[in-house]
Amino acid sequence: MIAETITAPSGVKVRKAATVRRRRSGSSRTVAVLLLLTSLLMLAPFIWTALSVTKPTDVAFANPPVLTGYTPTFQAFVDLWETTYFAQYLVNTMAVAVMSTIVALVIGIPAAYALSRFPGYVSAILLLLALVFRSLPRFSVVLPMYEISRALGIYDTTFALAAALVAINQPFSIWLLRNFFAEIPKELDEAAMIDGCTRLGVLRRVMIPLMRPGILTAGIFVFLFAFQEYLTALVLTDTSSKTVPVFITTQLGQTLPMLQQAGAAAMLLTLPVIAISFVAQKYLVAGLSDGSVKG
Amino acid sequence: MRRREFSLLMGPSLVVMLGLLVIPLVRTIQWSFQEVQYGSPGDWVGLSNYTHALTDPRFGQAVFFTMLLTVIVTAAILVLGYLIATGMNGLGKLRPVILGSMLVAYVLPNIVGAVSFSWLFDQNFGGAVNYVIQAITGQDILWFTQTWPNRFMVIAHTVWHLLPFSMLMILAGLQGVPMELREAAKIDGASTRKTHFYVIIPTIRGILGFVCLITIMDVLRTFDNLIPLSPQADAIGNESIMLYVFDTAFRDGSQQLGLGSAVNVLSILLIIVCLFPFIRGLLKEAKAKA
Numbered sequence: 001m002i003a004e005t006i007t008a009p010s011g012v013k014v015r016k017a018a019t020v021r022r023r024r025s026g027s028s029r030t031v032a033v034l035l036l037l038t039s040l041l042m043l044a045p046f047i048w049t050a051l052s053v054t055k056p057t058d059v060a061f062a063n064p065p066v067l068t069g070y071t072p073t074f075q076a077f078v079d080l081w082e083t084t085y086f087a088q089y090l091v092n093t094m095a096v097a098v099m100s101t102i103v104a105l106v107i108g109i110p111a112a113y114a115l116s117r118f119p120g121y122v123s124a125i126l127l128l129l130a131l132v133f134r135s136l137p138r139f140s141v142v143l144p145m146y147e148i149s150r151a152l153g154i155y156d157t158t159f160a161l162a163a164a165l166v167a168i169n170q171p172f173s174i175w176l177l178r179n180f181f182a183e184i185p186k187e188l189d190e191a192a193m194i195d196g197c198t199r200l201g202v203l204r205r206v207m208i209p210l211m212r213p214g215i216l217t218a219g220i221f222v223f224l225f226a227f228q229e230y231l232t233a234l235v236l237t238d239t240s241s242k243t244v245p246v247f248i249t250t251q252l253g254q255t256l257p258m259l260q261q262a263g264a265a266a267m268l269l270t271l272p273v274i275a276i277s278f279v280a281q282k283y284l285v286a287g288l289s290d291g292s293v294k295g
Numbered sequence: 296m297r298r299r300e301f302s303l304l305m306g307p308s309l310v311v312m313l314g315l316l317v318i319p320l321v322r323t324i325q326w327s328f329q330e331v332q333y334g335s336p337g338d339w340v341g342l343s344n345y346t347h348a349l350t351d352p353r354f355g356q357a358v359f360f361t362m363l364l365t366v367i368v369t370a371a372i373l374v375l376g377y378l379i380a381t382g383m384n385g386l387g388k389l390r391p392v393i394l395g396s397m398l399v400a401y402v403l404p405n406i407v408g409a410v411s412f413s414w415l416f417d418q419n420f421g422g423a424v425n426y427v428i429q430a431i432t433g434q435d436i437l438w439f440t441q442t443w444p445n446r447f448m449v450i451a452h453t454v455w456h457l458l459p460f461s462m463l464m465i466l467a468g469l470q471g472v473p474m475e476l477r478e479a480a481k482i483d484g485a486s487t488r489k490t491h492f493y494v495i496i497p498t499i500r501g502i503l504g505f506v507c508l509i510t511i512m513d514v515l516r517t518f519d520n521l522i523p524l525s526p527q528a529d530a531i532g533n534e535s536i537m538l539y540v541f542d543t544a545f546r547d548g549s550q551q552l553g554l555g556s557a558v559n560v561l562s563i564l565l566i567i568v569c570l571f572p573f574i575r576g577l578l579k580e581a582k583a584k585a
Contacts, residue, residue, distance in 0.1 A: 111308035144319035167315030228404035
């Protein structure tokens, strides 16, 4: 779960590539090999699953494991698509993630800007409350949400789930964005206001363009949170707005073909995550070690 | 910034958090003093949910398991994170590749990682780990139904999932250690081991404390990964506090919603105690600015 980053002591930044070039010695080569092995180990569960879902069903979970002598197949993916409501669940997951990301940013950006510029106790207390709310046990808000959504007749809708996730991730978004805003000098606001900008104008014309990397970072995180959310989706959805993570667990206790389909679904859910880990690595690292870090 | 502008910008976000976080939280607190079911008003029963929770052996077991998991995982993550970060710090071109493959474990949906883990271990799924162990020792380990093997698997998965975060934070800390400090230690004749223990670790202790806090809070709310990794959690004593809440207040109907809510309130109190140093730091900072 990545939702739990709070504030760290100040002054942390991951610098690009080693600032000091070291001479390639025998020991540094050993370290490199060890690290490569470690990262392979970190990917192992994932590689194993990739193997299992591309085997024919009869040998997919055979004991001892079958590693050679079979023809790789994508049948599990085809079955997943044709015999389950996976497409629907994927649409639900995407819809929830996209909706909640957009809303979280639209309401979070002005709030974070306000918190970074308004001095004194009010901001401090609001940030503190955000910190506490960010660390609450999920069930303490999600179970009442279940009751409220039933009462309002919006239980098991993507809308309800997206709204819940906006609220749950709002404290994190505000913290992250506020820390990015705090790095922009206040003199810039003042200069723009002397030139005749209103507060909203400053935010729209000056801050948002400057904040693009920060907003992208926050967006990626909120999207990922929504995309992976299991607990909230488990409680707030039933059949019509079920998301992929919930679907995967409901397949687990079933027969072999369904199990293999769960693996296929898991792989499909993982691919975008891998893409983000490599392509948007800069933003992930910034969000984890820079943005979310400073108090 | 004027007060009016502040409220205007803060407003929408505050309304959402008030409606969807504060109101539900108040409801949880209210439920914790009631015997209640979803959608009904409930009867006030005073502290009986709390006394029930604190005297329920199943809850005691859940607390024990969660604490055990927290202590082992936090220790493992600090040590491994430090070692890997130290290795990474001297690394050049390879860094983005290794960082990327480690990040996958962290940003992957927890449930997906846990499913993969369960398949890697158990013989029912032709798991590689189980196969290797069997080939070497001749023993067949039942990862899902025996308490300690299951604990080992849950611990391994949790470490696997949380390690990249700690590694990344410690790496950031290591890069903030001034080169002069290392050189001074070297000139003074400190061994590598001593440089780490007396120079580098004390310099980044703030970061280590932070990683420790985040890890503790993450592990305290272990829930997702137990669904695939420990289907019989309750029977083999590997139920986490959150899973206990889920079972009492949701899965088995809503018979014990009050009890689950009381446990939620107790966990909130625990979390606030853990957060206390950070809250104090923030308040100090605010005072200095005001």
